[in-house]
Amino acid sequence: MNDSYGIDFGTTNSVVARVTARDVETIALDPDRPAEWDGTGFDRVLPSVIGFDRDAPLFGWAAKTRTGARIDAVKRMFATEDTVRAGTTELRVEEAAALFFRHLQTRVAQAGFTTPLDRAVVTIPANSRGVARYRTKLSAGLAGIEVSALINEPTAAAMAHARRIGSDQRVLVFDWGGGTLDVTVLQSFEGTFIEQASKGVQRLGGIDLDRAFADAVLPAVGGASRWGAHERTIFALNLELAKIRLSTATSAVVALPGGRGHVDVTRDQLERAVLPLVERTREPVETCLRESPGRIDHLVMVGGSAKPPLVRRFVSDLVGAPADDSVDPMTAIAEGAAIAAGILHGTVTDLDFHVGTEHALGTIVHNDAPQGKFSVLIPRNTKYPARATDSYMAARPYQEEVDIQVIEGDPGKPIDDDDNVVLKVWSVPLVEPRPVERSAFDVTYEYDVDGILHVTARDHLTGTLMMDEELSFGAGENKSELPKMRRRVDGLMDPERVTRPPSPEGRLSPESEAAMTKATKKILPFVEGHERDSLERLVTALAAAAPDEEQARRDALVRELRRYAYLL
Structure with a gap:
């Protein structure tokens, strides 16, 4: 039987999962993750970032680790913006999201799955307006993915825990990701999850926690006010990584850009910085408990922002139940969406779901x-x-x-x-x-x-x-525009426009491959202008080198790389 796919299209990170007659699994989507992020739960998570190298799109870590032309949190724009700009490239919001969905499709194919990602259940925040729901479905369709159903993220999270939860149980799902908060109370009944109450905050998540943490840390960093865009990008990434590590450690080290040393941060410091934002989650939790009174049998907490101990303590105390840790909070929503796809396609027969209006x-x-x-x-x-x-x-x-x-x-x-x-x-x-x-x-x-x-x-x-x-918005106002948008997405994803991949494995020496990897993964995302052009020419020349030319071209590239030792 064919695989059924679920997509968690997140504000800051996205996940794809598949369900078969035997199991459910998430799919590794980005082999370019920096090594320092190993062990942080990001091995099957793709940053929802779109970048542009001139006019060729980049995605995931290749986009997140670069300075300049990039689009962050396009999902947050669904309800508020018509167009978005990255450098000189201007796109409709639906086109930008469609590029990302197309990349997910490509990555699944590259991972070796024989069933193409051309149909899926896609998740949406429970508090999303009709506008955002329409645009999500349209964007996936422009990428060539038929949306079997849109499912609320809290419902998907509950379904990932379904077989552990059992029947006739009341579940509260606290879903706090990169951009939005959803709180939902569901009733499980003979394998079916029915939403009883739902409340959320549309613009509150990891992006805001990162900003609050940075505001607390930066005053103690000398010279930070003189940093350029590249240095701010590096520091923001390093601080985000420290925030994640502080979920399991009481202190962490944040490397400063340009080899200027480091700054120590503590969990106490993080908790003081984000406590006002955590307090804002109280109102939707209490609203759901008030609108659907009764004992909560299971507390499910998902999303990266729900992982810090402060957040888990705060919500557990409000709800009166411990958090269920049986499913990875980073992948649970995608896994639940895949299960929903399995229900619709007949692969999963012992579960069902229903959703309702949050507004x-x-x-x-x-x-x-x-x-x-x-x-x-x-x-x-x-x-x-x-x-x-x-x-x-x-x-x-x-x-x-x-x-x-x-x-x-x-x-x-x-x-x-x-x-x-x-x-x-x-x-x-x-x-x-x-x-x-x-x-x-x-x-x-x-x-x-x-x-x-x-x-x-x-x-x-x-x-x-x-x-x-x-209900339509933006491009959807005029359906005659949709074929043009599809052609634009197809054109931007043309393989000829994408940065040339490394040479076929084994044709060059391991030393040459290592030099090219350092250049493309650790340096090119952070340099621009003539420096970038010069380095790209050296990489391209080495990739195309004949056997008698390889040594000289590798030496030339290695000499250039020494200029960027602070990035290595």
Whole structure:
């Protein structure tokens, strides 16, 4: 039977897993991980970073360890941005994400799996708006991956623990990754996980913890204010690595860029720096416990930001249960997505899942409220698929169209609160100008099982369909743009544009291969301009060297490498 794939498309890191009739496993995606990151849990994790070498894309560690043209946390932009720029390259947000999905597809093929990654279950934060859900599905599709389903990340995490949890149990999933926090209470019943309550914070995660830690450490580092972009990149990576090590050690050493020494950091220092951010996780946890009261039988904590001891103590005390450590927090979500794919494709037969709305959906009505009032149509925690219909009419006689503002969020908060997002303003064209009393029409709002919103409008008098739209954003506003976007993604991923790989294994001596590896992995990501051009020419020349030329070309490259000893 063919493999079923699950993709955890994360803000800072991504994971791909597959499930067969026998087991579930994660796939090693990036052989270029720096050696100093060994043993940190990143062996099957790919940094969600996109870089550009001129106009050729780079991904994962090759992008994360370079200075300059790069895109971090594209997933965070789904709900807020239309385009993103890296150096001179400007892309639609969906195109940037599609490039990353295409790279995942390529890596799975290079790992030797015979079933192509052309269909998968993809995870999404439970607190993601309809906009982000639509864009995730669109981006994967542009990369040539059919999305069998979008599944909320907490549900996927619970499914990774499913066989240990058993039936008739209440589970709280605390999913804190690089960019978002999701807290969800689920009920397990005869192999099925049903969401009971969900709450989250859209922009709170490892990115913010890293920034807070850096703000605490940098004042003690002399000369840091004079660092360039390259030096700041190196220090940020080294500090992130120290943060990870402090989950198991009480102190760590952070190397300063350029061989300028090091700075010692402690777990106490980290915990003081991030405590205000950890405190912000209290509200969504308590909201879920209040909205779905009762004893929590299992606490599942996933995501890199959920690993520090401070966070695990804090959440365990709130929930009244210890964290379940039976599945790797870094890969659990992808494994659960693969299990969901197995359920859909018939590979897994003893489990099932259901998901629901994390936000209320409604319209903004003005009436007596100058800024408008949230009129709820579909309450939060409603199971998908969900449907509601409301009636509208013109405000004045013989009006030609009616504007409807559709909002997702928390009706208990002011309209302009950050938790409330206007998804779209639809201008519904009336069938014909009429008196107000004869202008009525129905609008039906319907979430599909992926949480993507579909909206239709139908005239009362004639039954005429006035509007039929899927919630879209950015490029999705004009579907005629999608073929152009697909061609752009295909063009950027053309193998001829990607940096030339090393020569076939065995053709050059081990010494030459080692020199080329040092240049491409440890130096080229950090240099630019004529220095980069010069070094690339030496690497290319050695890669193409005939046997009688190899020694001289290797010596030339090695001499150049000595200039960058501080990077080696």
